[in-house]
Amino acid sequence: MKVENLELISWTSGLTSAGLNSIQSYKLYLNGKLASRNIPYVEFENELLQIDVCEECFTVGCSSGGYVQILKSGDTVIWKQPLVTARSRLITGAYILNYGSIYWPAERFYSFLEVFRCNEKKLSEGITPMQGIDLWAIHGNKSMKTGVGLNYPLERLEENFLVVYSDVFSNEESFDVYKRARKRLGSYKQCNLIEIPHKAININVMFDIDGCGIWDCLYIMDEEIVYSIGDGYGLVFV
């Protein structure tokens, strides 16, 4: 989901079971969808941010859910399902991530941070190849409609491939492109975020499960493979 519209609605708690009263907080809506019921303050732990905070004690980290992993590349800030290796303890992703990764124009994200008097300099620049592969797999998972908070590894998605196809290549050639893209994943050193141009050739995956969407998996742009991560964004690895 690309963030077009951001709304922070302030609210005040009643007496909580932790004995707190009249705590100021916010609810966050992104594009009109409720993204968080309780953000009293913003606190990063490395790349992790809890956007749904415990409504009894209003302390970040009290509950294990409601987390996003924040990445930044140029003018775009990404909220994604926390990468397994980024977790120092057991945490789960925020509910809003069931719509897929969330892409913010950086300026809009900074205006969100400003409300909480938080400094954007805490964001490190760039996406590692491992995070990039994760974004790609997450997009595949959302296309296959895996369950809430569930992300299968690529191997598991591939078990459910029905056909890999494109408008330009045969199914066999399309599958060869997929296999090539997949094989190269281990060898990348750098990962760049791009907006996929309209003229790029699309390689799609159809799954063998009823009700699944089509995964617009890869694009070919000037003979280069672009890994699609949703909302018109792609990754070029080198």
Ligand SMILES: [Zn+2]
């Ligand atoms: Zn609590």
